[in-house]
Amino acid sequence: DIQMTQSPSSLSASVGDRVTITCRASQTISSYLNWYQQKPGKAPNLLIYAASSLQSGVPSRFSGRGSGTDFTLTITSLQPEDFATYSCQQIYSTPYTFGQGTKLEIE
Amino acid sequence: QVQLVQSGAEVKKPGASVKVSCKTSGYTFATFRVSWVRQAPGQGLEWMGWISPYNGNANYAQKFQGRVTMTTDTSTNTAYMELMSLTSDDTAVYYCARVGGGNYYYFDFWGQGTLVTVSS
Numbered sequence: 001d002i003q004m005t006q007s008p009s010s011l012s013a014s015v016g017d018r019v020t021i022t023c024r025a026s027q028t029i030s031s032y033l034n035w036y037q038q039k040p041g042k043a044p045n046l047l048i049y050a051a052s053s054l055q056s057g058v059p060s061r062f063s064g065r066g067s068g069t070d071f072t073l074t075i076t077s078l079q080p081e082d083f084a085t086y087s088c089q090q091i092y093s094t095p096y097t098f099g100q101g102t103k104l105e106i107e
Numbered sequence: 108q109v110q111l112v113q114s115g116a117e118v119k120k121p122g123a124s125v126k127v128s129c130k131t132s133g134y135t136f137a138t139f140r141v142s143w144v145r146q147a148p149g150q151g152l153e154w155m156g157w158i159s160p161y162n163g164n165a166n167y168a169q170k171f172q173g174r175v176t177m178t179t180d181t182s183t184n185t186a187y188m189e190l191m192s193l194t195s196d197d198t199a200v201y202y203c204a205r206v207g208g209g210n211y212y213y214f215d216f217w218g219q220g221t222l223v224t225v226s227s
Contacts, residue, residue, distance in 0.1 A: 087152055089152070096142075098144075098154065101152075
């Protein structure tokens, strides 16, 4: 199975900050990488697919980059509604594994 | 609008089985796979497998092979996930999700989740 490792596990930031979350795959996955946002008690919400494509309806302050084994999710100008947990997922080969999540908290 | 509505919470004893339903609407059911993902309390997301409503073909994660069965009913646009031989480690919220994309898959619409508690 492909292991997905996110860093950091948690992150404190303030409204208006720019933050970057990293996701590393245990083997190359090309651009087969998705990012999801999840709020407590809610289902995940797709933000980015194919490493850098913004899902319809997702604000442009979210962006994704990377290919191969190293990927980033960047949020510019954090808004109050962005404080949540973010997870990456590889869709290169089954099982489609997720990272352990990065919890973004208000500083 | 696309919606996936799951069945309600379940409490099961160890060794029992659970069957969770996922009723879809707002799109052509047969043309999108449905995936199942679970999340144990305080843990990350775990992919269990997916099924194609078009032909019934399913692909299960090795971890769940022999213990999970995913099915669909195209007459009611509903997907089902049955997990057998439950243990306390199966206590989790179970989600269904529509699988979009062509070359690059993604899970674009999700059900609200079903809490399954396994306890004696």
